[in-house]
Every structure is written in C-alpha cells, then in structure tokens.
Amino acid sequence: MRILGINSVFHDPAAALVVDGDVVAAAEEERFSRRKHGKQPVPFSAWEQPERAAAWCLREGGISAADVDVVAFSYEPTLVDNGLDGLDPGWEDLRTTYAERAPRFLRTALPGIEHARSRFVPHHYAHAASAGLAAPFGDCAVLTADGRGESTSMLAGEYRYGKLEVHAQQRLPHSLGLMYEELTEHLGFHRAGDEYKVMALAAYAKPAHLSDFAELVRVADGGFTVAPIDWERWAPRRRPGDEMLTAHAELAASVQVRLEEVLLELTRWLHDRTGRRHLAMAGGIALNCVANTRIADEGPFDEVWVQPAAGDAGTALGAALHVAAESGEAVRPMSGADLGRGFGEAELAAKLDAARVPYERPDDLAEEVAESLARDEIVGWFQGRAEFGPRALGHRSLLAHPGHAGNLERLNDVKGREQFRPIAPMVLTERAPELFGRGPIPSPYMLFVHDVAEEWRDRIPAVVHVDGTARIQTVDRNREPLLARVLDAFAARTGLPTVVNTSFNTAGRPMVDDPVDALECFGASPIDLLVLGPFVVRRPGVRR
Structure with a gap:
C-alpha cells in the first residue's frame, strides 16, 4: 500500500511516503520554501499544506498523486474538546475547520490525490508510531x-x-x-x-x-x-x-x-x-x-x-506508519535519518557550472577536507540525502576544528547565534567511549548529551559546553565511509578523533537542502571550503 503522510496543522509541516511498510522518503516543507519551521503555529495558518515536500516525496517514490492509496493526516479534528483550557481561545474553531478540510486543500495542490482515501490519525498516535514503529527493536514501550x-x-x-x-x-x-x-x-x-x-x-x-x-x-x-x-x-x-x-x-x-x-x-x-x-x-x-x-x-x-524528527514534522511519518500497521502491513524500522533530497554528481556539476564558480574534484576528498580542517578552516559539507529532522548529521553540516576554543564564538558568529549556545562534535563510534561517557553509545542522531572525559576537555574545548557535556553524533564506519575517512585523516594530522559538526545554515534560515542553498550560504558566510559531493569550491584567498 502507498501511504502519503502529512503534518500541517501546527508547525513544521512535512510529508512522508511509506510503501508496503518501507519508509521511502520524508521531508519538511521549510527545506523547499526556505521559511524556518515552514509557517507560524497559529490557527489561521492551519490550511497551508506541505505541497512541495509532498510532491517531492511522490517523485522520489516514482509514483504520481493518482497512485497514492491513502493520505494520512496527523491530526484528528473530531477529538478537539473546545471546553478545555490550553487551546487558542476564539480561534480554535478555525483551526479545526481547516484541519477537517485538509484533504480538499491537498487536492488543489496535488491533482490526482482525490482518488486516495483520507485518514485522520490522532496527533499523539502519530508521534507514537514515528517512534515505536520506526525504532530498531520491534515491540516496545512508547512515550x-x-x-x-x-x-x-x-x-x-x-x-x-x-x-x-x-x-x-x-x-x-x-x-x-x-x-x-x-x-x-x-x-x-x-x-x-x-x-x-x-x-x-x-x-x-x-x-x-x-x-x-x-x-x-x-x-x-x-x-x-x-x-x-x-x-x-x-x-x-x-x-x-x-x-x-x-x-x-x-x-x-x-x-x-x-x-x-x-x-x-x-x-x-x-x-x-x-x-x-x-x-x-x-x-x-x-x-x-x-x-x-x-x-x-x-x-x-x-x-x-x-525519533530523529521527534517534533511535529515526524508526525507525517508517524501517521503513514500508523495506517500501514493498522492495515496489517509489516512495518520495517527506519534505516537512518537521511530521507530527504539527494543529488547526483552530474546535477551538482551542472549547478556549479551555472553559478560560474571555479571548482575542482580532488583525487582524495577525505584527505583534502581533513587538511583544510587541520588548518582551522570552516568547511561546508554537502553529501548524500538531506536529514529529516532538526539535526545536521553529516549530510548538510558545517565542520570545524574542535581543538581551538575560539571556534565556538567563530561559528556562532558565522551562524548568527547567541554565544551561550554550544556546538557539537562528531566522532567515530569505536572512538567515542574514549572521550565521552554517561550517554548512550552509539548515538547517531545527536539526541543525547554525554559527559566529556576530564583529560579531553582542554583538548577539544570548542565542543565542551559550560557544564562539561557535549551533544555528540557517533559515526558508523560502514554506513558513512567517506565521513569516517575524514575523521581518520583529521585524527592522523591532529591527534583529535573528533570534529565540530553544526548545521549548515545561518540564523533564521533552515538547513541548506539543495546545491543552490549551499552555494548561497557559502557566498554570504565566511566558510573557507565548500564540499558538494565529490567537488570542492575554495573561497578566494584561502590557501591550498
């Protein structure tokens, strides 16, 4: 069964496609509209549908709107109790009306989708399915x-x-x-x-x-x-x-x-x-x-x-998974958070040619990037399919040297962030226990904090928060071989088995999603090296 999941009522509108129990694609509307969080979480925006994210999910799945069997919306308007406090006084009826009419709004955006059945899934059931059905261990407790x-x-x-x-x-x-x-x-x-x-x-x-x-x-x-x-x-x-x-x-x-x-x-x-x-x-x-x-x-x-997309965006995926499971399909766990758009080498080269920027293809990309990082340069890293959820996990990331304390302020300046906010490290899974404790390892989705070992705090000060913790991402060598080679090459040069990993964006903007986003961010920010797939673009004046 082909199920299109939709989140649209509050914030972070998103779409996801589940086919025969497999997660095929998931993306947030903000990555297409370039509007942070997609929209404001107010009642009079509840009519807006994640139409571009939904259209892309269908293209990624190789199907048309007419091929969709069920559209699953992650909100059940009949469950709204207007007598409760905690709702939007004076406006809740409008939100409910828009939620009821969501199938009609989506039909306008995706002609052909009217042949699909519509299902309203209770919001927290959708959250639960996004976790319990996507988790790697089968039946489990869910909160x-x-x-x-x-x-x-x-x-x-x-x-x-x-x-x-x-x-x-x-x-x-x-x-x-x-x-x-x-x-x-x-x-x-x-x-x-x-x-x-x-x-x-x-x-x-x-x-x-x-x-x-x-x-x-x-x-x-x-x-x-x-x-x-x-x-x-x-x-x-x-x-x-x-x-x-x-x-x-x-x-x-x-x-x-x-x-x-x-x-x-x-x-x-x-x-x-x-x-x-x-x-x-x-x-x-x-x-x-x-x-x-x-x-x-x-x-x-x-x-x-x-769930890596634990916020409302993830309910698009959860709604689809819930309908699949309730229909008797065998639902398989998520294989990773890289469920968004990806671009082939030819597409990347065409975007670079169109931008008329000089670029090259290094013989050994991992060594080239590690050398740049060892020189304390900031690297914009764009590889594979985009992440689903708010964390940059080595597909749309800014990378930097963790051994210089000033890189915290430097990156917060690049991104336009408050200086009290920490930046995070990525580390190979097998090296993580040497540096980090208390939190679970592996931790591939950057959703736990870990205590930084005392002997490492002065060696990687850029990624140590004021309380001695770091929100780490562990990198699996088999799943992310190129990133693992960068970490190996950087460690060989510096003795540090970790690099800074923060989201590839600036203040008030979503993470970059397509190559043009990355080129625009590179052009407007003091990023020294841009990596687009196998290609690199150097900022003029940056030494080789």
Whole structure:
C-alpha cells in the first residue's frame, strides 16, 4: 500500500511516503520554501499544506498523486474538546475547520490525490508510531510529549505485535510542552521554535527555584498537573536583545531540572505498567537531549531510542506508519535519518557550472577536507540525502576544528547565534567511549548529551559546553565511509578523533537542502571550503 503522510496543522509541516511498510522518503516543507519551521503555529495558518515536500516525496517514490492509496493526516479534528483550557481561545474553531478540510486543500495542490482515501490519525498516535514503529527493536514501550495535540499533551503506551496499546494520556490544559513554550517566550525567545536555547541557557546556573516548581508541576498516576505560573515571580520578562540576567538562567535551570524529574517519574510508571526493556520517544519534548540522557542513564529501561524528527514534522511519518500497521502491513524500522533530497554528481556539476564558480574534484576528498580542517578552516559539507529532522548529521553540516576554543564564538558568529549556545562534535563510534561517557553509545542522531572525559576537555574545548557535556553524533564506519575517512585523516594530522559538526545554515534560515542553498550560504558566510559531493569550491584567498 502507498501511504502519503502529512503534518500541517501546527508547525513544521512535512510529508512522508511509506510503501508496503518501507519508509521511502520524508521531508519538511521549510527545506523547499526556505521559511524556518515552514509557517507560524497559529490557527489561521492551519490550511497551508506541505505541497512541495509532498510532491517531492511522490517523485522520489516514482509514483504520481493518482497512485497514492491513502493520505494520512496527523491530526484528528473530531477529538478537539473546545471546553478545555490550553487551546487558542476564539480561534480554535478555525483551526479545526481547516484541519477537517485538509484533504480538499491537498487536492488543489496535488491533482490526482482525490482518488486516495483520507485518514485522520490522532496527533499523539502519530508521534507514537514515528517512534515505536520506526525504532530498531520491534515491540516496545512508547512515550510522547509536546505542547498539545487535539486535546492531549502526552501519551504513554506500548506496541504489542505492531499495534499501539495506550495506557495513559494527559488532557489539556496540563502540558509540559506548553509550560516550556511559555518559559521560552518569557526569556525573550521565539515560542514553539527556540526551546533548545532555553535548554542550553539552563546549564549556566543552578536550579535555584526547583522546590517551587516541584509544587507547581506534580506527577499523578500516569500523568501530571501543571499549575498556572507567574513567571515574573522569579525573573523579569526579557525582550529580544535585552541583557540575559543570572535570574533568567536560574529560572531556565529550575524548569529544565523539574522537566527531567517529571519525565523520569513517567518512564518509571510506564516501565512498571509494561515490563518492557526498550523505550521509544517522540514529541517536541523528546528533542530535549539533556532530559533524554537522564532517562537513558537513570531510568528503568535498558535502551532508549528517540525519533530523529521527534517534533511535529515526524508526525507525517508517524501517521503513514500508523495506517500501514493498522492495515496489517509489516512495518520495517527506519534505516537512518537521511530521507530527504539527494543529488547526483552530474546535477551538482551542472549547478556549479551555472553559478560560474571555479571548482575542482580532488583525487582524495577525505584527505583534502581533513587538511583544510587541520588548518582551522570552516568547511561546508554537502553529501548524500538531506536529514529529516532538526539535526545536521553529516549530510548538510558545517565542520570545524574542535581543538581551538575560539571556534565556538567563530561559528556562532558565522551562524548568527547567541554565544551561550554550544556546538557539537562528531566522532567515530569505536572512538567515542574514549572521550565521552554517561550517554548512550552509539548515538547517531545527536539526541543525547554525554559527559566529556576530564583529560579531553582542554583538548577539544570548542565542543565542551559550560557544564562539561557535549551533544555528540557517533559515526558508523560502514554506513558513512567517506565521513569516517575524514575523521581518520583529521585524527592522523591532529591527534583529535573528533570534529565540530553544526548545521549548515545561518540564523533564521533552515538547513541548506539543495546545491543552490549551499552555494548561497557559502557566498554570504565566511566558510573557507565548500564540499558538494565529490567537488570542492575554495573561497578566494584561502590557501591550498
């Protein structure tokens, strides 16, 4: 069966194609529109469909819109309870109307799709499927948490014989995600988009108000309650660009630690209910890699897997997987996060020729890149299919030398980011235990933090956060042979088995997705070497 999954109601609109239980393609609309997060998560944008992402998924699968059997939408409008707090007062009916009419909107964008059946999948069921059905270990426990779905903000359950069994859901207005969004906005960041900045800020202070938040956020039987919060009680509201005070960092730390504690209690409850050894997670909260590490390290499960596209984009994939499983198809796990667009050598050369930039094809690309990195140059790295989800995983990355502390500030300047935000390392899986501890290894999707070994902290200062941790990506030599050769060659030159890996983009822009995006970013940023497949472009004046 050919199933097109669609996420369109809130933010991060995306499409995914699942054929006979196999994940064929998945992409976010932002990579095509070049608008960060695709759209604003407001009711009057809910009509917008990920039409370019959907059209590309069909092309990648070699089918037309008329060949699609089912379109699975990751939102069930009949589940919205307008009597609940936590919805958008005065506007929720509009969102629901647009969600109900989503099939009609999509038919306008994709002629021929009207022959397909439409299925509305509950939002948290879609999150659950994106984790539990895509994970590498079969039947497992599953936990999802975010701001909100139709009327819930959390689901705890398990997969038995490939089918979801729900043990608990948390009704609105109680929501860990909405609480974190409110804090994000109070601290002067963009709500429903900048929550990762709050997680980074939390490392700069102690959780001075933890006891207060233990009273405000309580765990119940398979759920929780969140009392109304007056954020001004602990720190003044910060406007964008204002000075960041210690009080702001202490507030961030307090909420972050309480979030971790609540998630740990929920996972223990879920383990007691299911007896499962494995846990799969999704939802925006599952992008909190600090909390994920505590769950993996202190929680009751032997293994924790997090969907790389854990946010709402992943529900496009989850909706398709859910329908496939409910239809009796054998669903196979994700093989990796590289589910987006890829370009052949001829296509890349044609784009370079059209741009009229001088380029070359080195005899040994890995050695060429390692030499550039060893000279402390910044490398724009564009290889293979684009990543699905918010993390750059060695396909659309900026690479740099981790041994120079100034490269943190340098890369944050290149990307237009706040200086308190860390950058991450990539390391070969077999070398990771030498440098990093506590978090799970392998960690291919950069969704956990790891403690950096004391003897390595001064050697790779650019990737060590203020609390001594790093959000690592492990590289599998068999799956990523070219990247592994770069790491080997860099280690041979410097003695360092890791390089900086951060997303290939600048502030307020999505990650580059096609070669033109990469060329534009290279032209507008102080990147020294651009790698497009087998080709390299050097910035004028950069030595060879």
